[in-house]
Amino acid sequence: MNGLIQIWTINGEKVFDFEVDEINWMSWHPMANNVLMAGTATGDAWMWKLNTNLTSDCKTFQxxxxxxxxxxxxxxxxxIAMGYDDGVVRVWDLKNVSVIHTINDFSAHKGTVTALDCTADSSLIASGSLDSTAKLxxxxxxxxVATFQCSNGSADTEDEGNDSVESVGLNSTLSVLAxxxxxxxxDIWDMSTQIKRHSCKHESGISKLxxxxxxxxxxxxxxxxxVLNVYDTRSGEQIGAKRGHSNHILDLTISKDSTIALTASEDNTCKIFSLL
Known part of the structure; x- marks a missing residue:
């Protein structure tokens, strides 16, 4: 991505733009709906507070x-937790824009961090990496506090990225990690024992779960x-599939009421699927 961030109203009016370096990720704050954050290929991250008069306050993470x-x-x-190309995970204080924790010791990832998630109470952070592991x-x-070996054994794990962990999802209700x-x-893992509960059969690589x-x-x-697949993780069985894209699905989000899925694909389309 070329680093140009734009925000538009649903009526097609552009209300904000800002140019940074090549963007790797972008996210709205989960509570403050006027705060936007983004991270770049040069290592910087940015946080904007968008004001009602269409101005913005900006903070930079070094x-x-x-x-x-x-x-x-x-x-x-x-x-906020941020994952880096060298395998390091840093936990930042958003108010002070300062690093609270740096996870880079012998137990840290040996490859690029590719995925992050957290529990509902913020007590645990899950990370996935090109090194074929997930960590808590x-x-x-x-x-x-835990490391999960996620390689299925068919790939040469010495070749970084052959079986990289592309997505992680923490389920606080069931105390499991996907x-x-x-x-x-x-794979569905028990967080307390680090034992695999189920494996869900998938015909292709995963970009998001x-x-x-x-x-x-x-x-x-x-x-x-x-293909967007749906699984019952109590058994590991597939219970649904949504088709329509002709190329890789790159991103996925689910509505709060879990009735609609929105996907973005390398076929240059976004699609809305009913989950009812």
Missing amino acids: SFGKSNCVAKCLSDGKR VNSQTGKV TGTVEGSV LWDHNSPHVLYTAGLDG
Whole structure:
């Protein structure tokens, strides 16, 4: 992406634009609906507070010389976790724009951080990486408390990225972690024991997975085959599939009432699917 951020009203009026370096991620704050954040390939991150008079206040999170690849704002709205190209995860204080924790010791990832999520109470952060692992981090201490080996064994894990973890999803209700890899492994892990509960059969690589907001056992996965799949994670069985894309699905979001899915694809289209 070329680094140009624009915000438009649904009536087609542009209300904000800002140009930064190449963008890797962008996210609205989970509580303050006028706060937008983005991270760049040069390692910087930005946070804008958009005012009603169409002006903005801006804060910058400093670069550490590595690409700022992915981020997740914690549920408390006060902190954000950012994952970097060198495998480091940093937890930032949003108000002071300062680093609280840096996870870069021997237990940290050995490859690029590709995915992040957090529990509903913000106590745990999950991360996925090109090194074929997912990790759980205590957000209060910055310590890695669990590591999950997500390679399905068919890829040469010495070749970084062959079975990278592309998406992670924490389910606080069931105390499980879902992981999806580029080789198509969709696994459900018990967070307390680190034991795999189920594997969901997937025909292609995974780009994104999300838990249903209202049915805690239902999981959605976006595939590189252009299919949106639905699973019952109690059994690992597929219970639905939504087709329509002719190329990779790159991103996925689910409405708050879990009735609609919105997908974005490499076929240059976005599609809305009914989940009823």
